[in-house]
Amino acid sequence: xxxxxxxxxxVAVSAVITWGLRALxxxxxxPLRRSAVLQYLAGQMPVGIMLxxxxxxxxxxxxxxxxxxxxxxxxxxxxxxLHLKTRNAVVSVLGATALHVALSTFWPS
Amino acid sequence: MSRDxxxxxxxxxxxxxxxxxxxxxxxxxxxxxxxxxxxAPVFTAVIYAGxxxxxxxxxxxxxxxxxxxxxxxxxxxxRHVFYALSFPLDQVRPLGRVYATFALTDEAYALTTGxxxxxxxxxxxxWMQVLCQGYWVSGATVGALAGxxxxxxxxxxxxxxxxxxxxxxxxxxxxxxxxxxxxxxxxSFALAALLAPGQVLPIAMAVFTASLLTRYxxxxxxxxxxxxxxxxxxxxxxxxxxxxxxxxxxxxxxxAxxAxxAxxQER
Numbered sequence: 001x002x003x004x005x006x007x008x009x010x011v012a013v014s015a016v017i018t019w020g021l022r023a024l025x026x027x028x029x030x031p032l033r034r035s036a037v038l039q040y041l042a043g044q045m046p047v048g049i050m051l052x053x054x055x056x057x058x059x060x061x062x063x064x065x066x067x068x069x070x071x072x073x074x075x076x077x078x079x080x081x082l083h084l085k086t087r088n089a090v091v092s093v094l095g096a097t098a099l100h101v102a103l104s105t106f107w108p109s
Numbered sequence: 110m111s112r113d114x115x116x117x118x119x120x121x122x123x124x125x126x127x128x129x130x131x132x133x134x135x136x137x138x139x140x141x142x143x144x145x146x147x148x149a150p151v152f153t154a155v156i157y158a159g160x161x162x163x164x165x166x167x168x169x170x171x172x173x174x175x176x177x178x179x180x181x182x183x184x185x186x187x188r189h190v191f192y193a194l195s196f197p198l199d200q201v202r203p204l205g206r207v208y209a210t211f212a213l214t215d216e217a218y219a220l221t222t223g224x225x226x227x228x229x230x231x232x233x234x235x236w237m238q239v240l241c242q243g244y245w246v247s248g249a250t251v252g253a254l255a256g257x258x259x260x261x262x263x264x265x266x267x268x269x270x271x272x273x274x275x276x277x278x279x280x281x282x283x284x285x286x287x288x289x290x291x292x293x294x295x296x297s298f299a300l301a302a303l304l305a306p307g308q309v310l311p312i313a314m315a316v317f318t319a320s321l322l323t324r325y326x327x328x329x330x331x332x333x334x335x336x337x338x339x340x341x342x343x344x345x346x347x348x349x350x351x352x353x354x355x356x357x358x359x360x361x362x363x364x365a366x367x368a369x370x371a372x373x374q375e376r
Binding site: 006010013021023024037041045046052053054055058071072079080083097100102105 | 126127130131134144148151152155157158160161162164165168169170172175178179182183184186187188189191192193198206211213264265267268269271274276277278279280281285287290291294295297298309310313321325
């Protein structure tokens with residue numbers, strides 16, 4: 001297991017960078033904030049970044065092992081279906097996660 | 110003072126309903142990863158960026174070098190830079206701004222976006238943020254304590270992170286139904302997974318950003334020569350070239366007006 005010192009450093013690095021990103025734009029001059037290219041990125045980036053993060057969390061899923069993939073595939077479908085239907089993040093996240101826990105526990109693999 | 114608190118409690122009720130249970134699953138995961146329970150409040154209180162905390166658990170368990178953690182934190186949280194475009198920071202009293210920027214999460218942004226917070230007092234904004242962090246930290250602490258008491262391991266709980274990102278993807282898509290961006294993201298991810306399997310996340314995000322800048326530059330070259338060119342310095346590397354023109358994206362690209370069904374922009 002990783003040492004407490006390493007963990008503390010990892011937490012500190014993450015915290016400093018996160019805070020920096022949140023505070024920096026307020027320090028930067030207004031004209032730069034209004035720049036067209038930044039506005040463009042602000043509009044285009046969120047969906048792509050979230051999609052990349054989704055794919056990243058699924059990176060260990062191997063499509064070759066079909067039966068073992070079923071719990072993840074079904075839970076993924078549940079998350080998408082629930083959120084398209086309810087638009088409620090709590091319902092979608094908790095519902096899909098509960099399904100995945102149940103399937104991972106009881107699925108014969 | 111108390112009126113501001115009551116208003117903030119009301120503002121954050123729905124967000125709290127999602128932050129608290131998500132915090133619980135994060136806390137349980139902390140314990141399952143093999144960390145002591147008190148790392149859950151430390152992660153959630155000090156970093157306070159939900160999706161990064163989930164990712165960091167996996168990265169830290171694999172003793173990922175700090176440099177790569179820094180790059181990941183930078184790219185995962187880069188979106189926060191854009192929250193500044195609409196967050197009403199100037200309504201917060203100067204000393205409170207330190208905390209207001211620290212706690213400018215997706216939820217705080219969502220609650221104040223669209224001019225909704227234009228009349229909010231400094232105290233109401235700060236209480237809103239304190240409450241959001243309170244739900245998150247207490248949920249994680251409860252989850253970690255509960256997780257260390259339950260003798261068995263809940264399998265498959267890590268799917269909470271995937272489900273969270275799926276939800277955020279759908280919400281972001283609804284805000285702006287524009288196909289090229291998600292297509293470029295998928296292409297960037299595929300490219301990164303092929304070329305750099307060990308560094309997929311930072312590479313995919315960098316390629317995606319570069320491809321967006323390329324698209325922006327191309328659109329402005331063809332559409333209208335805008336003299337206001339500052340910031341118009343896209344870096345055209347071979348990698349971004351390769352990732353950019355998926356045939357389907359190219360067909361939709363040329364200054365496609367947003368779909369007629371698209372809701373009006375929030376910002």
